[in-house]
Amino acid sequence: MDLGLRNKVIVVTGGTEGIGGAISEVCATEGAIVVVVTRATAAVTAFEQKSREQGWRTHVVLRELGSPDSCRGAIDEVLLASGGRIDGLVNNAGVNDGVGLEHGDPERFLASVERNLGHYYHMTYYALPALKAARGAIVNISSKVALTGQGGTSGYAAAKAAQLGLTREWAAELLPYGVRVNAILPAEVMTPLYQSWLSTMADPESRLRQITSAIPLGQRMTSPQEIAATAAFLLSERASHTTGQFLHVDGGYVHLDRALTTPRQG
Numbered sequence: 583m584d585l586g587l588r589n590k591v592i593v594v595t596g597g598t599e600g601i602g603g604a605i606s607e608v609c610a611t612e613g614a615i616v617v618v619v620t621r622a623t624a625a626v627t628a629f630e631q632k633s634r635e636q637g638w639r640t641h642v643v644l645r646e647l648g649s650p651d652s653c654r655g656a657i658d659e660v661l662l663a664s665g666g667r668i669d670g671l672v673n674n675a676g677v678n679d680g681v682g683l684e685h686g687d688p689e690r691f692l693a694s695v696e697r698n699l700g701h702y703y704h705m706t707y708y709a710l711p712a713l714k715a716a717r718g719a720i721v722n723i724s725s726k727v728a729l730t731g732q733g734g735t736s737g738y739a740a741a742k743a744a745q746l747g748l749t750r751e752w753a754a755e756l757l758p759y760g761v762r763v764n765a766i767l768p769a770e771v772m773t774p775l776y777q778s779w780l781s782t783m784a785d786p787e788s789r790l791r792q793i794t795s796a797i798p799l800g801q802r803m804t805s806p807q808e809i810a811a812t813a814a815f816l817l818s819e820r821a822s823h824t825t826g827q828f829l830h831v832d833g834g835y836v837h838l839d840r841a842l843t844t845p846r847q848g
Contacts, residue, residue: 583820584612585612585814585815585817585818585819585820586818586819586820587609587612587613587614587814587817587818588612588613588614589613589614589615590609590614590615590669590670590817591614591615591617591660591664591667591668591669591670591716592606592609592614592615592616592617592669592670592671592672592817593616593617593618593619593660593668593670593671593672593705593709594606594609594616594617594618594619594672594674595618595619595620595647595672595673595674595675595701595705596619596620596674596675596676597616597618597619597620597629597672597674598618598620598623598625598626598628598629598642599623599625599628599629599773599774600771600773600774600775600806601674601723601768601771601773601806601809601810602618602620602672602674602675602723603625603629603806604805604806604807604809604810605672605674605809605810605813605814606618606629606640607632607638607810608807608810608811608813608814609670609810609813609814609817610633610636610638610639610640611636611638612814612818614639614669614670615639615640615641615664616638616639616640616641617640617641617642617643617660617663617664618640618641618642618643619643619645619647619656619660619675619705620642620643620644620645620675621644621645621646621647622644625774626642626644629642630642641663641664643656643659643660643663645659647675647700647701647704647705648696648697648700648701649700649704650700650704650707653701653704653705653707653708654704654708656705656708657705657708657709658708660709661712666712667712667715667716668709668712668713668716668718669713669716669718669719669817670718670719670720670721670817671705671706671709671713671718671719671720671721672720672721672723672813672817673701673702673705673706673720673721673722673723673745674723675701676697676698676723676738676741677697677698677738677775678725678727678732678735678738678775678779679694679697679698679735679737679738680734680735680738681693681694681735681736681737681738682733682734682735682736683736684734685734686736686737690737691736691737691740692737693737694736694737694738694740694741695737695740695741695744697737697741698737698738698741698742699740699741699744699745702722702745702748703748706720706752713759713761714756714759714761717759717760717761718761718762719761719762719763719764719816719817719818719821720752720761720762720763720764721763721764721765721766721813721816721817722745722746722748722749722763722764722765722766723765723766723768723809723813724742724743724745724746724749724765724766724767724828725738725742725767725768725769726767726768726769726830726832726835726836727739727742728742728743728745728746728767729743729767729836730836745765746765746767746828749763749764749765749826749828750826753825753826754826757825762816762821762822762824762825763825763826764816764821764824764825764826764827764828764829765827765828765829766809766812766813766816766828766829766830766831767828767829767830767831767832767836768804768809768831768832769797769804769830769832769833769835769836770793770794770797770803770804770832770833770835771803771804771805771806771809772803772804772805772806773806795843796835796840796843797832797833797834797835797843798833798834798835798838798839798840798842798843799833799834799838800833801843802833804831804832804833808831809831812829812831816829
């Protein structure tokens, strides 16, 4: 299916690896002009090389998104690279940083919320004039933790829940401009950050089996590409009457009974 993303300018934060990287690749494959905003990492070089090999039209803006000024500078660079156009914005960058209640403190909590939430607002704020002009779309990558909790990660959970609140609020506020706003809530997705977390376990393979056994559909992890396919749809005109929605791409993890993972008789 042609999603109609050809020549659309799509901005993806944290878009060189993991879920963000998969979104960038799917959009680029669909013919979009993808502008990735990310900090400098080894993944940037690998993404740029793959982009050249595949003939994708991509541009990388190297920015830390820790302040309003850095986000404003990032959007300025995006507009310079794109000829002043933004058709879609994917707010994705963030990290489950383990700032909890029992083993955290107020200062670290506020820093975690700002780290995971602030740039969602700032990037959208500075991109908004271009998004209005294009009648574009915003996709916020949240997390199942916003609804389920996890334990030991109060800052991240608060930020992810707030992203859902902003999704509905922005969808309502931007109705007059035809700008659609939706959120995707991944659950268990095998990304480089997830792999790093697994490697800290005493028995990573056993822990992975324990996790996947609780995922109703197929008892397997969701792939970044499955999240990306949903994001590309939401960015496209194929989703032209979809706004204010929370989409769970998680194999039924949040909504289906865990008992469904037990094999049933004939």
